[in-house]
Amino acid sequence: MRDETESTAVGTTGVRAGDGTTDGPSAIGSVDPPPPGLLARAARALPCGRHLPDEQWQQHHRFVLRTLAALTVAVAGYALVAGHSVLGAGGLAAPVAALGTVAALPFLTRGERANVAAVGLMTAAAVVVHVSGGRTEAHFLFFALLPLAALYATPVPFVLAVGFVALHHAVLGSLVHGSVFMHGQSVAQMALLHAVLILLESWACFVAWRHFEDRRELVERLVSERTAELWAQRDELVRLAAVVQCTDDAVFTAGPDGRIETWNPGAERLYGHAAADVLGRHVRTLVAPSGQQLVGPALDSLHEVGSLRVERLHRRRDGSVFPALLTVSAIRDDDGALTGHAAIVRDVTEQKRAQAEAVSAAERLREQAGELTRLALHDSLTGLANRVLLRDRLGAVLSARRTGPGAVLLLDLDDFKAVNDVHGHGAGDAVLTAVASRLRSCVRPEDTVARLGGDEFVVLVPAAHGRDEVGAVAGRLIAAANAPVSWGPETFEVGCSIGIALVDPADGRDPDEVLSDADIAMYAAKAAGRNRFAVFEPAMREHVVAQTQLARDLRTAAGSGQFSLLYQPQVDLRSGRVTGVEALARWHHPARGLVLPDTFIPVAESTGTVDLIDDWALAEACRQLAAWDAAGLPRLRVAVNISAHRLARGDLAPSVGSSARAAGIDPGRLEIEVTETATTSCADEAARTLQEVRALGVSIAIDDFGTGHSSFGRLRVLPVDRLKIDRSFIATLDGRAGAGSIAGAMVAMGRSLGLDVVAEGVETAEQLDALRALGCNAVQGWLFGRPMGAGEIDSLLRSSSRVPAPRRRSPDQPTGRSSRPGRERVDLPAAGE
Incomplete structure (x- = not known):
């Protein structure tokens, strides 16, 4: 192995000895080093050497020391043979012995001892040459001993030995001629010859050393790489062994004959067999009896396919069977011969169960x-198509290329709201379900019956043969809706109004436009008297546009001073005095002129602006009542009509209280008129709101009594003070037929409940006489005064404290009703008679 840095041949101090340590001063360290360039080139030409382990270095060093000891004896013996005395022979051997002794000193570094030992070897050769008288044969000892300096595996001792030989031959060969070279021979010639031989031997040693080091380094690298590979393989095998030992799967191997050879803990846990019980047995024993005949063919197939992945039923030690996923691989040697099988077995019972549950869940999904x-x-309630499906099918009809129009019939139940409000949603759902079933039975299978929501249904007829067929379908639908619906002890009868929009793909309408046209036609049918059908015409849309504009104008009318109140006197029949007035709203449109309540009240209710009109009428009535009090007029009671919409909101009492406080009047001077329909359409909210208003001292009157659905029991629980009989019952009265009339029954009912009764729409003296005879408390109508402005009421009250008795009209005189410009009173807030 190469040293960390390349060693140099010579230097002052700190010359690397190749063993990884720093040596002391070298033997020739006193000379100046050559130029760095030359030194660097020389260092690169030398072998790098390597660091020997201590034991190996000591072994080589002991061999060199023993060689020095032998050379000491050999030099002394050779000197004696050459004729020197014992003392002379000892003196010649002394330098070799001294250098060997120094090289053995333990306190010197390894490099220092190696350098001294190399010099000692060369000194022994030099003494032998000197003793021989310069014989050429003696010089071979240099060549024999020089390679020993290479035992230290570092170039420094070797270079010192070569340097010693060069100095010996150059210096002593020149100064002491007979000591190095034989007499009679040319010193220069012999020096050159020996120099060439020494250099050749040094070069040969260096080359051999370099090649040996290259080969050694290659071998060491190969050994290191192979060792690393083996360690990596060992680590991998250790990890794999750990995985095999820790895995929950069963892992085992078997020989070519199928007999089990290894068995991991996972296999023990899965099968219940200990390793000692199963080793040597055939793998067939692990398979359920039904699949054992398949084991042999499967093992045979591994010779060709190499691996196999199958699912089989395996058997545990206790005899239980489980589904196993088996992965088997063939084990082969380097020549490809089959040496065994490796198997991994996993219990897939939970996976099977999970798969079954997943399939079941997918089916449920x-x-x-x-x-x-x-x-x-x-x-969801009726099972009919909804708006989404209807639009889809209507779009298909509109986009189809065919001849002959279709039709859309939009049906709205006429009296459904009363059923829902009075009897609850259970009754309403029963009616809707029954009507839906009947509608389905009235149409063809290819027709679509849909529910848009609430009590709105649509029938789509894709193809119809003219308006007559569509009309016949509408007639059947109306008849079906009119049939009674039973719900427990109750029986409901609801009619329907139908709007028809003919469908023609050529007119370019989309589904929403067709449904809008049918809706417009349906409202036209309701306006024409309900329980009938109407076919859409373009003029109907113009009417809707006008109503829309009217609704838009209503939103700003109350705040811009377009409304005013008229007041109709109410006369007490016992005293003949005007005891109160009913406030009636009028709309003075800047472009349309006077708009009567029959026109704007339905629009106000449908858009919610009726609440604004209610608040304005309350505030204006309170203000006018305060003005009359300030003018010194008799104390009056002012009646203001309130809508069902406002009654259901629940904030009527705060509004009444704030209006009275703002005007500075007693709330007991006010009377709130609500219709029978308002008290039944939202029964609970209405009762609660009326109780709150009654708590302020305000009187409560049921307006248009007899036209709604109030029951005797209902009137007993409501905080009602007065009943106002609708004009339709007063119109049938005359002087001779009062006692047995409906109006008479109503007067009697009111008296039995302890309520005042007011008759509306009194227009003839005969009607007045009949009401007096019935015991009615108060009346109002054109017979006593039309609705008039506040100033006229002022004049009326100032001119007389009693209303003069009305004159009887002649038989040919027209009644007040015929002279009226339309109805003055509707069942809505601030509406006039």
């Missing part, structure tokens, strides 16, 4: 996906 798809495309 497919079923759920199908159910989700069905739910995504069908209504």
